Amino acid sequence: MSKIIKIKKGLDIRMLGEAEKSIATPEKGAIYAIKPTDFNGLTPKVLAKPGDEIKVGSPLFFDKYNSNIVFTSPVSGKLSAINRGDRRKILEFVVENDNKFDYENFEKGNPLEMTSEQIKEKILKSGCWPYILQRPFAIIANPENSPRDIFVTAFNSAPNAPDYDFIVKEEFSAFQTGINALTKLTSGKVYLGIKANQMSSAFKNTANAEIYEFEGPHPVGNVGVQINKIKPVNKEETVWTLNAADLIIIGRLFEKGVYDATRIVALTGSEIEKPAYYKVLNGAQILNITDSNIKDSDHDVRYISGNVLTGEQVSPKNFLGFYDSQISVIEEGNKAEFLAWGTAGFGKFSVSKTFFSWMTKNKPLAINTNRKGGERPFIVTGEMDRVFPMDIYPMELLKAVHIKDIDLMEELGIYEVAEEDFALCEVISTSKIEIQKMLRDGFSYMIKELG
Numbered sequence: 001m002s003k004i005i006k007i008k009k010g011l012d013i014r015m016l017g018e019a020e021k022s023i024a025t026p027e028k029g030a031i032y033a034i035k036p037t038d039f040n041g042l043t044p045k046v047l048a049k050p051g052d053e054i055k056v057g058s059p060l061f062f063d064k065y066n067s068n069i070v071f072t073s074p075v076s077g078k079l080s081a082i083n084r085g086d087r088r089k090i091l092e093f094v095v096e097n098d099n100k101f102d103y104e105n106f107e108k109g110n111p112l113e114m115t116s117e118q119i120k121e122k123i124l125k126s127g128c129w130p131y132i133l134q135r136p137f138a139i140i141a142n143p144e145n146s147p148r149d150i151f152v153t154a155f156n157s158a159p160n161a162p163d164y165d166f167i168v169k170e171e172f173s174a175f176q177t178g179i180n181a182l183t184k185l186t187s188g189k190v191y192l193g194i195k196a197n198q199m200s201s202a203f204k205n206t207a208n209a210e211i212y213e214f215e216g217p218h219p220v221g222n223v224g225v226q227i228n229k230i231k232p233v234n235k236e237e238t239v240w241t242l243n244a245a246d247l248i249i250i251g252r253l254f255e256k257g258v259y260d261a262t263r264i265v266a267l268t269g270s271e272i273e274k275p276a277y278y279k280v281l282n283g284a285q286i287l288n289i290t291d292s293n294i295k296d297s298d299h300d301v302r303y304i305s306g307n308v309l310t311g312e313q314v315s316p317k318n319f320l321g322f323y324d325s326q327i328s329v330i331e332e333g334n335k336a337e338f339l340a341w342g343t344a345g346f347g348k349f350s351v352s353k354t355f356f357s358w359m360t361k362n363k364p365l366a367i368n369t370n371r372k373g374g375e376r377p378f379i380v381t382g383e384m385d386r387v388f389p390m391d392i393y394p395m396e397l398l399k400a401v402h403i404k405d406i407d408l409m410e411e412l413g414i415y416e417v418a419e420e421d422f423a424l425c426e427v428i429s430t431s432k433i434e435i436q437k438m439l440r441d442g443f444s445y446m447i448k449e450l451g
Contacts, residue, residue, distance in 0.1 A: 002204065002211035004196050005229050009389040010217030011351065011424055013159045014364045015308065015330075019266040019275040021166055026278060028099055029288040032075050033092040034060060038322040039130060040440065041139045041447060044071075044090050052079045057104035057126055057259035060093045068143055072127025074261035074281045076102040092319065095283075108257040111181035119184050123250060126259045130322065131246035135224070135233050137443040138241075138418035147240040149188035149231060152179070154203045154244040155195040155214075157221030158307035158423075162266035162277070162325045164244040165201050172202045174251030175244060181254060182247075183208050186240070193226040203244075219389065224421040228390040233416045245325045249282075265289060265320065269308075269329035270366035271301045280320070287316035289327055300332035302369050309423035310436065333370025351428045375432045378402075387424040392416065394425055398435060401442035406449060409442065 036044040043064040048054060054073045063069040073079075077098035083091045106126045111119055120143055123129050134141040141147070154164050168175050182190045189210050194203040196215035204211065212230055214220045223241045233239055242250075245263055252260045261282035268275050273293050280289060286303055294301065304311035305321040308328050312321055320327070349367045384394040392413040400408040419436035426435040 002194070002213050004213045004215060006196075007214070007216035007220050007225065007229070007389040009385070009387060010157075010219055011387045011428070012157070012217045013309075013349070013367070013427070014362060015159045015268075016270040016364045016366045017268045017272050017275045017329075018160045018364070019162065019268050019277050021163070021277070023264060023277045023279055026280065026288055026291075028075075028097055028281070029285045031080065031094055031096055031285060032073075032281060032283040033094045033285075033319040034071055034073070034283050035092050035319060035322065036061065036071075036090050039071075039140055041137070041444065046082065046090075048079045048093070050079055050081055053077075054079050054095055055102045055104045056261075057106065059127065060095075061090075063140070066142065066144075068124050069129050069140060070124065070127055071130060072104075072259055074259075074283050076100050103258040106253060106257050106259065109254050111177060111184060111254055114184065116184045119181050122253065123181070126253050128250050128253055128259065131242060131250060133241050135227065135239050135241060135418070136415035137447060139443075139447075141240045142238075145238055147186045147188065148233075148237050150182045150186050150190045150240045150242070151193065151223050151227050151230070152182070152190065152209070152242050152244065152247060153193045153221060153223040153226055154201075155193070155198075155221045156243070156307075156325075157218035158309055158326075159218075160266065160268035160275075160326070160328065161221070161307055162245070162264070165195070165198060165203065166277070167264045167325070168244050168248065169202050171248050171251075172205070174248045174255055175202075176206060176208075176251070177254050178242075178247035178251030179206060179209050181250060182240075182242075191226070191230055193221075193223065193230075195221070216389070219421060219424060222418075222420055224416060224418050225389055228392075228416055232391070235410055235415060237415075243323075243325075246323065263325055265324070266326045267293065267329075268326060269304075271295050271297065271329040271331060282320065282322060284320045285316075286314055286318055286320065286327060289320070290316060290329060294329060297331075300334060301329055302332045304328040304330070308367075309427065310420045331366065331368035333368035371432055373430070373432050376430065378431050378433065381430065383428055383430065384425040387428055388421075390416065390421065394422065398422075398438060401438055404442070404445055406446060409446065414442065414446065 044061040045064045059070040075097040077096045080096045081094040132141040192209040196213035306324045388394040397412040
């Protein structure tokens with residue numbers, strides 16, 4: 001029987017535009033892209049050149065500091081471009097889709113009958129290894145290490161987040177195969193975090209994993225919160241993490257013997273005409289999913305690959321992020337509002353009860369991107385502690401990151417957290433400081449200093 005863990009600290013942000021439980025399959029796009037910028041700490045080295053013929057699963061580039069970690073194409077066709085930015089930084093590997101879907105063959109296999117080395121080799125060669133992340137620092141896991149434990153989160157509590165139970169229901173076999181593979185990659189346990197009181201959940205039937213149920217407000221669905229409540233990460237320990245949607249892709253690799261990067265993406269947000277789920281390939285162009293589904297309005301809109309708290313701002317011509325199972329489209333808050341603070345504020349988002357909307361906190365709102373203020377110094381108010389459920393002092397940790405005190409960062413729990421764990425702190429903080437960026441800069445500094 002699974003164990004139930006309840007958290008009280010946090011905040012559920014109810015927003016208009018939750019996806020209906022229906023799945024559409026748009027026509028395959030003309031181009032797809034893999035973006036090295038999706039992978040923290042990665043220095044890409046080119047393997048394929050523009051003009052090369054590519055199969056599904058053919059390597060495009062690899063990690064300069066670990067050549068075993070390769071990144072492969074989600075479609076077959078021709079590598080049309082390697083787009084670069086400032087200082088010739090590689091931004092995208094763009095592949096023209098020939099719609100033939102000629103696959104590289106990685107051979108089927110039952111993980112329970114394979115050795116850990118055989119499983120690692122298959123995942124690495126196929127390009128599926130980047131789906132496995134590690135704590136500390138929320139970077140791609142080092143395949144040369146053996147993690148203490150592996151944690152899989154089977155739900156997402158962010159605003160309008162995709163329902164993993166709905167996504168996995170039709171592919172539970174692949175999910176279970178993925179779990180079986182993970183059991184061979186650690187001498188510890190595979191932990192599965194599921195949403196409490198979800199009696200229809202397929203996840204409750206998962207074998208070969210220790211199941212914990214979680215109840216409470218966001219960020220209860222974050223794997224970092226689940227690790228903190230089950231078995232925290234200490235200095236010189238490493239754990240690996242995945243989410244259920246990415247684990248399905250690894251499971252398909254063993255069941256089908258090919259890299260099938262199909263994922264179900266929730267198209268959400270107040271500016272979407274008909275929010276729904278779409279079955280697409282990783283690296284799909286955003287407009288291929290949102291086309292003809294944006295409301296007519298007199299204001300600008302913002303496209304986000306991911307959720308509104310942690311996602312990346314993109315244009316319709318950009319591509320779906322490697323780890324994203326959600327696209328959010330909301331109003332751009334770039335217009336001044338007359339007497340904004342002098343109104344009752346019905347229909348406006350409020351945490352501090354500034355507006356009367358707090359009385360209808362369960363009503364979904366059309367929230368825009370307006371920050372409502374400029375950047376200010378950090379002030380110790382205790383506001384972060386109210387939404388941060390981990391056994392860590394968030395403000396103190398961020399100050400240690402700011403002054404680059406490695407010893408103090410270690411004492412305050414830097415090894416347990418990732419940017420997403422501080423996303424709510426960034427929303428409610430009166431400082432308006434980009435906390436997630438600050439934390440990533442701290443991770444990069446520690447990686448560089450500690451080697």
